[in-house]
Amino acid sequence: MELYRANNSQMDYNNDGRDPKSAKILGNNDDRLDSGLDSLKEEEYVEFVSDFKRIDLHELDEEPWRKELTEDGDTYLHLAVIHEATDAALKMIEMSHGSPFLNKQNNQRQTALHLAVITDQPVIVGQLLKAGCDSSLVDEQGNTALHIACRKGSMACFGLLTQGCSKHLPAILQMPNYSGHKCIHVVAVHGFLSLLESLIQLGADINAQEQCNGRTPLHLAVDFQNYEMVKLLVTKGADVNSLTYGGHTACHLTYGRQNTCIQRMLHEVTAPQLRELPESKSEDSGADDEEQSGSEDDIYDDIRMMGQ
Structure with missing residues (x-):
């Protein structure tokens, strides 16, 4: 049974020659459809379809089909989306x-919207x-449905999400x-050029710093040696002098890397004082540091323990 069928016409292949499908989608923990996808065997799926056909969707009193959950926390809607039972899902x-019901999350905190993307x-x-599905809900890794569309390069889903949640879009872009x-x-990590242009x-924010170490999309593009992405970001006005939390520009990150074209491009546009790698702390330290440190007795004179 085929659990995943990508529509090539809907994917963004403008990513420096890399096919997004080259990553094994179902093999990536980030893209698991539910916490027990493989445990839903063929016979179990057939039983699910059989059970679903017996459910009266027009039963408006208790609507038990909305309350049924698998051991993985999936509703009938989750399962219909996972197995591409389009008519049932619709x-x-x-x-x-x-x-x-539309916003119910399974054990991985995925909504039907996450799974559809x-x-x-x-x-x-x-x-x-x-x-009325809430596009701002996040899964267990903090991803909104738009994060997933950006990771996969799905132009169709990206377009629907950005148009269909325009009210909450500014907040989602900042999440x-x-x-x-x-x-x-x-988008910068996965190299989708047209999605980057759309996001801008x-x-x-083209200069947004990721929270781990302050890298901007430009830093990330250099890290992944994506010349076309670097070129696009520079053309779109990315701040080439932006520093990571460690004090490095994107130009600094080009040293020791194979793509000299990226280094030459950034070297030309980066401020002269920010082009060369800063000297290491060990090289900076020496007699001056020793003079500033004082004697051993007063190194820790600012520490207080138990009020003393």
Whole structure:
């Protein structure tokens, strides 16, 4: 049974020649569809379909189909999205317009919207948004559905998410995941040029610093040696003099790297005093440091213990 079918026409291949599908989507922990996808065997899936067909979606009293959960916390809607049972998923979405059911999260805190983006089903994404699904909810790794679309390079899902959540879009663009990456950082890492341009047009901060060590999208593009991404960022006005928390410019990160074209480009546009690598602390330290340190007796004279 084929659990994942990507639509090539919907993916952004403008990423320095790398095919986004070259990464094994289902093999990446970031892209697991649910916490027990492999445990849902063929016979169990057939049983699920059989059970679902017996459910009366028009049963408006208790609607038990909204309350059923698997051991992984998946609802019938989650399962329908995972297994691309489009008709069933669309019917449930139609019957749940404005209902909290649409925002139920499984054990990995994934909503149906997260799963629809992972499986690249823009039709489901669009209907979920129209029905009131909350696009600002995050999974267990802090990713919104837009983070996932940016990681996968799905133009169709990206377009629907940015158009369908325009009210909350500025806040979503500023949301870092639990790795400290905003959507623009994710795009820079994965090299999707057209998505980067779209994010900038939508108001994403081209100089945003990721929370781990203060790298901007330009620093990340250098880290991944993506010449086209570096060139685009510089053209779009990225601050080439921006420093990481460790005090390094993007130009500093080019030293020791293979792509000399990136180094030459950044060397020309970086401020002269920020082009060369700063001297190491060990080289800076010496007699001056010793003079400033004073005697051993007063090195720790600012420490207080137990009020003393």
